[in-house]
Amino acid sequence: MSDARTVQPGDRTLAYLTLVPSAALLILLSAVPTVTVFATAMQDVGLGALSGPWVGFENFIWALNNGAFWTALWNTFVWVFGSVAVEMVLGLGIALLLHQSFAMRGIARAILLAPYLVPTIVAVLVWRYMFHDIVGILNFFLMDIGVIDRPLQWLSSTSWAMVSVIIVGVWKFFPFVVLALLGILQSIPQEQYEAAKIDGASAFQQFWRITLPYVMPVFILTALLRTIWTFHKFEIIYLLTGGGPLDATTTLPILVYQKGFVDFELGRAAAIAILTFVILAALIAVYFLLMRRAESKQ
Amino acid sequence: MTVTTDTHIPARAEPRRHRQIDDVHYLANRVMIYLLALTAVTVVGFPLFWMVISSFKPGSELYVSPPTFLPNEWTLNNYRDLFVQTNFPVYFMNSLFVAGTSTALSLVIGGIGAYSLSRFNFFGIGSFARVALICYMLPEVLIVLPLYIYVIQLGLADTLIALIIANTAFTLPLALWFMRSYYNAIPMSLEESAMVDGCTRLGAMLRVTVPLAVPGLVSVGVFSFNHAWNEFLFALVFTSSESKKVLPLGLATWIGQDNIYSWGMLLAGAVLITLPVMAFYLLVQKKLVVGLSEGGAKGE
């Protein structure tokens, strides 16, 4: 009986009144803009204008025939998979470490999770300082231990810029993975390990046969969520490299911004944004599918 | 499988003491854990350490190669310059206003909306929650184009109001979704009891459910504040004049202007942006723990 939902006279009014503000905001600022962006993408919006004559799918065709779009798409994939792969491995490792008990674990935990709380602009500033060609500590340290013999141009060379951006991204966002995995690790019933020990399982076997299978559903969901979020991350790249040098770190969101607010071609920008969203929507669909399957398994 | 081979233990001798540390495997294991933990903490923590340390270095030391590790001379000049020579205080107040207002809005709007999502299940309410979650997944770069058009058309360009509305709309789906599951965990019988005791539905909600949901509201508040404090793209597109810049945008425009804004100032600014977030988090962490233990007593 406990979850029987009572409906009394007046409940409907209350429900509608309380939901109206939320619904209005969501419709006006998510649903309507989504429609508008499609409309904009079908228009030839002139420089600095907000709308223009209808041109059908011309902007899409332009985008698909444009080298910049394909470069940005490739860059996006490098950025997303590079970041997420490292984040997941690092996140799992740190989560397993923090799951052990050791002295001052609380402090270690706080420091390891801190980057996630740090505002992006802060992460960018401190890493830019560390990446600096001349005064940056990173170059100095690497030369000191003999890994490199002359300063690397972290952010300003086409070969290193993407690596640098990924390093900062991983540093900033791997704690999310740690948090997600630590939660599930702590929920593994201790008896499972005790039973395994009595059955003669080695530490590695315990990890392989108990920990990993238990963690796997959450691991996959987390990886997918990180993929979706990393996909449309904008400011971390924009603030580190602005998409450069040349277009070495221009991902799709950066390209949308450049088309829309640097070149002021809103129609073309909208077309690219929609193409970006289509790829993203596929990922989101997979996410919901997996989530539903995980929920129904419970 | 350690089987003792010593069969000569006298029947009534002192009991033998066993220490785990005597086991070589155990010892090696512990050493490994500490080494790994130390490495991880050093690598991950270093940038933040470096930021704080460098913000106390005088200008001359920030540009020397090789860099000094600890400052030869500790100074607060960078912080002073930040307030005297730049618009940092303006940015800070703008950020505080935008983040505070949008947090309050998403708490009120999301807090009451989520109540109905949790307690009622008639026409369309279930799918409303799902639509909200999809909205949360919409990429900012997709939304920012049409919002830019609206902002211009409504004459809201270069105002903080535009930022507040956009930030609220962006955190609202999460507020709704999170609070709904929080309300779901609060037993219905508490509200029913309050209604039998003489409350209306609204009274029961305000007197019983909302006070119990405070830890959840606090989490949502922290999240919303953090989001608005961090938000960059909307600020970049919607605002331009110095008096309307928020912190991330303000500091971003300083990057690369070494002759006017020194690294010292930038890093001092970075420290000051981080402080409220950390303070907020520490403050709230305690409250969250209390809230959780309180929630543990529910239903009994």
Place this chain on the structure above:
Amino acid sequence: MAQVEIRRISKTFVGHTAVSDIDLVVNDGEFLVLLGPSGCGKSTLLRMIAGLELPTLGDIVIGGKVATRLQPKDRNVAMVFQNYALYPHLTIYDNIAFPLRVQRVEKSKIDQKVRWAANLVGIESLLKRKPRQTSGGERQRTALARSLVRDPQLFLLDEPLSNLDAKLRHSSREELRRFQDRVGVTSIYVTHDQVEAMGLGDRIVVMKAGKVRQVGTPKEIYGYPADTFVATFIGSPPMNLVETGPVTVGFRPELFLPRASFEPGAELMEAPLRIRRIEYLGGDRLIYGTVSSSLPETEVISRIPSSIPFDGAEGEEVAFAVLTEEVRRFDSETGLAITAPNTLVRRAGHV
């Protein structure tokens, strides 16, 4: 104080009927128990009386006033929930004061009332604590005190003892009843525990599958069950039922005793019992076995108090009997009692 009338109430949820066409009158000052297995609709009925559910059909009249569509707050009823529903963020004091605060009673009056109620249930020393710092029994008393402060015209209790351990349940039961006698408020009590129902109720309403099967005093229900469901639901071990063609006979285990223990000349129904197993329980013994010859072969149970000598052993066949006047008769087809239950209750002299 009030009389409660339940007029042809039905409640249908999506897909199933929880309560169907119930008519009931609860007298002023009476302690009425709704008894039945889980899912029989007793809680739903209680929640409709409280105003937490709207009946699909029918009306509820409290104190002469039709209350069917009234909000819970306008009914002046008090309810004790199964999990007590104490507000975890409020102290015991504030919990008890809650109904008064909601009604904007003046402060000094609240204080006086809270202390009176706390005193009545013996929790004066706990007032400053939060619910989670108290024991199960203390929580139950707090819930009781909270329901008291408002002078409700009707008390509703939804399995208030089921979260307590066995020992505490026993003492709480007694307290609860003493307390109701003192306050004298009309009370409706929901339980699935027949011992609780027998011990507490002035009258018991036995329900099954949304329908009332029998209403009566504990004695009537126990002695003259209206059908075979009531006969087996009440009493532990349940009434023995032996199907003899179109009529099923029933007799209570404690009245089915060795033939030798009856006075000669008593009017008896006799049957030999082949003993399968004997359970020694201290105060009495349970004999499991099979009756035969005069009755169709059926498994039955006999409960012999230790005051009656018995030396039968497992595997033996012993002559057993029951007074004819204690034998109940049911229609094998419908399960309904054939004997009218309004016969004068007489009890066998030797029990």
